[in-house]
Amino acid sequence: SAVISQKPSRDICQRGTSLTIQCQVDSQVTMMFWYRQQPGQSLTLIATANQGSEATYESGFVIDKFPISRPNLTFSTLTVSNMSPEDSSIYLCSAGVNTEAFFGQGTRLTVV
């Protein structure tokens, strides 16, 4: 199994500011993923992050709004930039170990 830790677990931010979410995995993984889960909704993939290359973004998500870093095989960050109330959501990171995808506990973001 894998332990995935996210920081912060929650935050309340002013519109127009940016928040960086950190994700740490307790083992080396090739790929890490960032998802968004709006209240009561499903998980939507934002992007896939490989170490040493640019992240790959899904339709509807752009690098300027959600820049991602992947400096090594155990760590990634997602920044939510120039936030608006529509960005209020839970952001989850995920990584695969063996054949299973594990999730962090999520970061609950509220933009006011």
Add this chain to the structure above:
Amino acid sequence: GENVEQHPSTLSVQEGDSAVIKCTYSDSASNYFPWYKQELGKRPQLIIDIRSNVGEKKDQRIAVTLNKTAKHFSLHITETQPEDSAVYFCAASRYGGSQGNLIFGKGTKLSVKP
């Protein structure tokens, strides 16, 4: 791209009854189909998964069936218990759980009444 449809969106059963949740997928190249359970305020947890070379898989009270021809798969929970109450998500991937992204269904809120 892949699209995963899930139904029902809500399901209420009596304790001890069975529950069935169904999903369909659109991408015939998808070959990995996990099911996640998410309790309120918690992270999704994998409960069972199946690969496209297998038609059925069981783990105690939980089973998953896959029909590749029809592109649908189902979760079966027998002898339901109140602690089974949660939101269940199906997902599909071309690449497997560790190597590729997962496309999720919209979720089923299961309520088990004691």
